[in-house]
Amino acid sequence: MGLPNIQLIESKKAERAEAKSAAIARWPCETCEVREAGICSVLLKIGAAGAGIQCGRPQQDFQKSPPRRNIYDADRPTENVFIICSGWAFRFVQLPDGRRQTLSILLPGDLVSGMALFARKLRYSVQALTKVTYCRLNRAELIGSLAAKPELLNALTGIFVAEQERADEAITDLGRRSASERISRFILHLMNRLAERDMVHDQSFDFPLRQQHIADAVGLTTVHVSRVMGALRQMGLVEIGGGRLKIHNLAELRRIADLK
Amino acid sequence: MGLPNIQLIESKKAERAEAKSAAIARWPCETCEVREAGICSVLLKIGAAGAGIQCGRPQQDFQKSPPRRNIYDADRPTENVFIICSGWAFRFVQLPDGRRQTLSILLPGDLVSGMALFARKLRYSVQALTKVTYCRLNRAELIGSLAAKPELLNALTGIFVAEQERADEAITDLGRRSASERISRFILHLMNRLAERDMVHDQSFDFPLRQQHIADAVGLTTVHVSRVMGALRQMGLVEIGGGRLKIHNLAELRRIADLK
DNA sequence: CGTTGCGTTGAGTACCATCAACTGGGGTGG
DNA sequence: CCACCCCAGTTGATGGTACTCAACGCAACG
Numbered sequence: 289m290g291l292p293n294i295q296l297i298e299s300k301k302a303e304r305a306e307a308k309s310a311a312i313a314r315w316p317c318e319t320c321e322v323r324e325a326g327i328c329s330v331l332l333k334i335g336a337a338g339a340g341i342q343c344g345r346p347q348q349d350f351q352k353s354p355p356r357r358n359i360y361d362a363d364r365p366t367e368n369v370f371i372i373c374s375g376w377a378f379r380f381v382q383l384p385d386g387r388r389q390t391l392s393i394l395l396p397g398d399l400v401s402g403m404a405l406f407a408r409k410l411r412y413s414v415q416a417l418t419k420v421t422y423c424r425l426n427r428a429e430l431i432g433s434l435a436a437k438p439e440l441l442n443a444l445t446g447i448f449v450a451e452q453e454r455a456d457e458a459i460t461d462l463g464r465r466s467a468s469e470r471i472s473r474f475i476l477h478l479m480n481r482l483a484e485r486d487m488v489h490d491q492s493f494d495f496p497l498r499q500q501h502i503a504d505a506v507g508l509t510t511v512h513v514s515r516v517m518g519a520l521r522q523m524g525l526v527e528i529g530g531g532r533l534k535i536h537n538l539a540e541l542r543r544i545a546d547l548k
Numbered sequence: 549m550g551l552p553n554i555q556l557i558e559s560k561k562a563e564r565a566e567a568k569s570a571a572i573a574r575w576p577c578e579t580c581e582v583r584e585a586g587i588c589s590v591l592l593k594i595g596a597a598g599a600g601i602q603c604g605r606p607q608q609d610f611q612k613s614p615p616r617r618n619i620y621d622a623d624r625p626t627e628n629v630f631i632i633c634s635g636w637a638f639r640f641v642q643l644p645d646g647r648r649q650t651l652s653i654l655l656p657g658d659l660v661s662g663m664a665l666f667a668r669k670l671r672y673s674v675q676a677l678t679k680v681t682y683c684r685l686n687r688a689e690l691i692g693s694l695a696a697k698p699e700l701l702n703a704l705t706g707i708f709v710a711e712q713e714r715a716d717e718a719i720t721d722l723g724r725r726s727a728s729e730r731i732s733r734f735i736l737h738l739m740n741r742l743a744e745r746d747m748v749h750d751q752s753f754d755f756p757l758r759q760q761h762i763a764d765a766v767g768l769t770t771v772h773v774s775r776v777m778g779a780l781r782q783m784g785l786v787e788i789g790g791g792r793l794k795i796h797n798l799a800e801l802r803r804i805a806d807l808k
Numbered sequence: 809c810g811t812t813g814c815g816t817t818g819a820g821t822a823c824c825a826t827c828a829a830c831t832g833g834g835g836t837g838g
Numbered sequence: 839c840c841a842c843c844c845c846a847g848t849t850g851a852t853g854g855t856a857c858t859c860a861a862c863g864c865a866a867c868g
Contacts, residue, residue, distance in 0.1 A: 463767030
């Protein structure tokens with residue numbers, strides 16, 4: 289009784305493994321590490337229910353981008369909505385004279401922006417910061433399934449509210465806070481979002497940003513970012529290197545950031 | 549044939565006038581000057597159709613506020629959503645140390661904020677800037693009628709997108725633009741919004757803002773606002789007085805504002 | 809006629825930008 | 839292997855924008 293059963297189990301395992309690797313090719317969501325984050329969990333649930341999103345059109349709907357390439361250019365009409373699957377990206381505006389402001393950093397599981405659902409053209413561009421894989425969804429299709437799927441509507445309103453609150457916070461930071469406040473808040477905010485994705489361990493996390501990216505996000509110059517970050521490092525609050533950031537003195541960093 | 553008819557007409561006129569003044573007491577929307585602006589037109593259409601919004605519960609749902617009083621205090625739970633009927637208001641955050649940032653100026657016809665629909669507590673406060681009348685709608689009721697009323701959903705998504713775009717613009721302004729750019733953009737943006745309400749004539753419009761309000765909106769101090777506005781005045785671009793602002797050189801102001 | 813709120817102006821300063829030089833690491837090609 | 843370059847970051851010097859503190863004018867108001 290022993291051996292045959294074991295063989296059976298092994299062969300089933302192999303079957304499943306095969307099925308899985310086939311699925312990987314067709315459907316990266318199956319193995320996605322952040323599939324429970326953000327809007328994806330809802331989309332997958334709906335997709336599983338059979339009716340809803342046609343996320344499964346395979347080759348076209350999952351894209352890759354190398355670092356520093358624009359995923360979307362401002363004001364270009366598109367029928368797609370983007371979700372970041374892996375890697376980091378950011379959404380930004382560039383003024384004619386070259387000044388640049390990034391509006392938000394996009395992490396795995398993030399919808400590029402809620403308003404992308406309801407507008408064919410966006411005022412900002414989206415650029416890959418690391419190697420990025422992202423998912424393109426058809427806007428009209430998504431909106432169509434919105435009326436019939438209250439969970440989706442709920443998830444979206446949640447995303448809208450969060451985005452708007454974050455925007456209000458950014459306005460306050462840029463309007464009224466000093467450079468060191470802005471930078472330490474930026475770091476802590478990033479850590480919180482990564483922690484939600486279980487991407488922080490031992491107060492240390494991946495940090496692929498150049499100082500230029502930080503500067504564009506907090507409205508400063510790279511030179512000044514260098515000075516402030518240097519000070520934070522010298523005070524023993526953070527340590528940066530090898531594409532990672534580690535926080536050594538969270539309490540003090542939070543104090544500087546004027547948090548809680 | 550002549551006289552009797554005229555009397556009839558006159559008496560009907562009187563009837564209608566009576567009915568109208570009764571309606572004013574119960575339902576200020578009837579005579580609202582901005583009833584076609586923003587979300588109100590949709591709400592009124594739905595209300596007229598009979599089923600939807602119970603905007604007509606009279607005495608409780610229309611409120612007045614004197615200047616400088618908070619209509620809503622940050623983080624206080626509420627079941628209401630606000631719409632500004634007349635007068636100016638603004639939504640702002642106040643940091644513990646007293647620094648203040650206004651997030652948006654609210655004009656007649658404005659929904660206080662789209663996210664107010666989906667959150668019981670808001671991170672910002674709302675304050676009357678002039679004498680204000682505003683309408684309180686029940687949040688749950690409004691959301692309830694949302695599924696059944698696609699026009700309402702459309703209007704709301706439009707408002708969401710506009711708010712988010714405005715927020716992105718504010719982030720860019722505060723992060724990357726100089727004081728004079730910010731102030732001239734602020735003025736021009738305000739003029740555009742007032743023009744949509746037909747409240748601009750001869751490039752002149754009501755301007756009840758103190759320099760403190762401008763400073764809080766554009767992230768500067770009152771002293772610096774005074775200097776920059778003084779310069780704009782001295783260059784002959786604008787004229788301020790008697791609670792009104794008049795633009796004398798639109799082209800040059802737009803140039804300074806880096807618009808178009 | 810004192811008070812209060814708002815705007816203006818001046819002097820001095822802090823913060824952050826700008827310009828420029830220099831370092832160190834990583835890749836590339838000779 | 840080394841020379842070279844490029845990129846990111848650092849550091850210094852200098853300057854400008856905007857802040858702080860303070861005084862004053864002015865109009866509205868009780």
